[in-house]
Amino acid sequence: MNLTASLRLLTSALAVSLGVAPAWAQSAPAPSLDLELNAAQPSDKGCRLTFVVNNGLGTDLSKAAFEIALFNEAGVVDRLTVLDFKDLPAGRTKVTRFDLAGADCGKLSRVLINSATECAGNGVEPATCMRGLKTSTRTGIAFGV
Numbered sequence: 001m002n003l004t005a006s007l008r009l010l011t012s013a014l015a016v017s018l019g020v021a022p023a024w025a026q027s028a029p030a031p032s033l034d035l036e037l038n039a040a041q042p043s044d045k046g047c048r049l050t051f052v053v054n055n056g057l058g059t060d061l062s063k064a065a066f067e068i069a070l071f072n073e074a075g076v077v078d079r080l081t082v083l084d085f086k087d088l089p090a091g092r093t094k095v096t097r098f099d100l101a102g103a104d105c106g107k108l109s110r111v112l113i114n115s116a117t118e119c120a121g122n123g124v125e126p127a128t129c130m131r132g133l134k135t136s137t138r139t140g141i142a143f144g145v
Contacts, residue, residue, distance in 0.1 A: 047103035071110035110142040
């Protein structure tokens with residue numbers, strides 16, 4: 001076999017292997033922490049936010065807490081607060097409610113996740129919760145990072 005034929009064979013083999021690798025790599029979903037703002041309802045204390053959390057990071061979290069910013073209808077930050085989701089087992093979905101004293105649900109325009117104040121688990125580094133965070137909302141309130 002001459003050098004040109006050998007190079008063609010090597011190039012063909014490389015092209016085939018590269019064509020198969022992306023399909024295989026895409027079959028496994030990226031680890032994520034899915035956080036959905038599911039509801040915002042008036043409560044006796046103020047505004048009750050309900051979240052649905054699915055830990056798809058592949059490891060249990062012994063503690064997960066996020067600092068959030070609440071924006072009023074004018075787009076101005078009304079307050080910063082920390083929501084403690086406590087433990088989040090791997091592969092599980094959890095519903096958690098938080099009553100925000102003195103907050104008016106009708107005046108909330110946006111909930112922003114400012115940072116993860118705690119993200120702890122076996123072999124979990126602090127940035128894991130923010131890096132894998134995916135947000136969504138079922139309310140009329142904008143929600144995200």
